Amino acid sequence: MTSGTFGAPVRSRLQVNLGATPPPAPGLRPFSDADVPPLAAAMWAAYRGTADEADVGDLVGAAHEIQLTLNGEYGAFLRYASFVADHDGRPVGATLVTLYKEEPLLAFLFTAPSCAGQGLGRALVKATMHALAEQDHDTLSLAVTRRNRRARRLYDHLGFIEIA
Numbered sequence: 351m352t353s354g355t356f357g358a359p360v361r362s363r364l365q366v367n368l369g370a371t372p373p374p375a376p377g378l379r380p381f382s383d384a385d386v387p388p389l390a391a392a393m394w395a396a397y398r399g400t401a402d403e404a405d406v407g408d409l410v411g412a413a414h415e416i417q418l419t420l421n422g423e424y425g426a427f428l429r430y431a432s433f434v435a436d437h438d439g440r441p442v443g444a445t446l447v448t449l450y451k452e453e454p455l456l457a458f459l460f461t462a463p464s465c466a467g468q469g470l471g472r473a474l475v476k477a478t479m480h481a482l483a484e485q486d487h488d489t490l491s492l493a494v495t496r497r498n499r500r501a502r503r504l505y506d507h508l509g510f511i512e513i514a
């Protein structure tokens with residue numbers, strides 16, 4: 351979620367209007383504090399080697415970013431809208447959502463490369479969209495690096511549009 355840093359990749363702000371979204375697929379569950387260490391490993395594996403690697407830095411940095419998110423650094427943490435995907439009994443991906451300036455923000459989305467391309471990223475965002483709509487939120491926003499084509503394609507197919 352780091353933003354505005356000198357030399358940082360150029361980011362776009364995207365937003366989707368929340369309408370009726372189906373409930374979460376089986377296998378997804380709400381975030382719990384015990385998820386932090388294994389999710390930090392999944393997060394670092396996901397970001398490593400990507401255009402956003404510097405946002406996380408290393409394994410310790412990933413745990414730190416998750417903790418900052420829980421502590422309200424990016425707005426109040428919305429636990430009910432933050433989901434975890436498990437594989438073989440271990441967390442492998444998550445959405446971490448906050449309330450930033452009164453609006454829901456997808457602060458982090460990641461899935462471990464070992465589970466990439468199986469629809470987990472899409473399912474996680476849809477679960478978040480459903481949970482927010484159930485609480486009468488109208489929109490979900492996020493910031494994405496311009497050259498993160500994979501994430502942008504995912505968001506595009508979920509109906510996100512660029513607003514800044």
Ligand SMILES: CC(C)(COP(=O)(O)OP(=O)(O)OC[C@H]1O[C@@H](n2cnc3c(N)ncnc32)[C@H](O)[C@@H]1OP(=O)(O)O)[C@@H](O)C(=O)NCCC(=O)NCCS
Nearest residue numbers: 396397459460461466467468469470471472494501504507
């Ligand atoms: C972006 C990310 C969450 C996608 O996770 P995922 O679990 O692979 O997502 P999905 O399986 O739902 O697939 C998402 C899209 O990527 C496409 N995709 C799958 N495997 C791919 C591959 N090997 N190369 C390129 N695109 C691929 C899928 O076709 C899908 O596009 P679609 O909407 O046309 O179906 C994951 O790559 C990630 O954690 N990246 C690093 C962190 C990051 O960039 N987060 C987003 C910050 S805003």
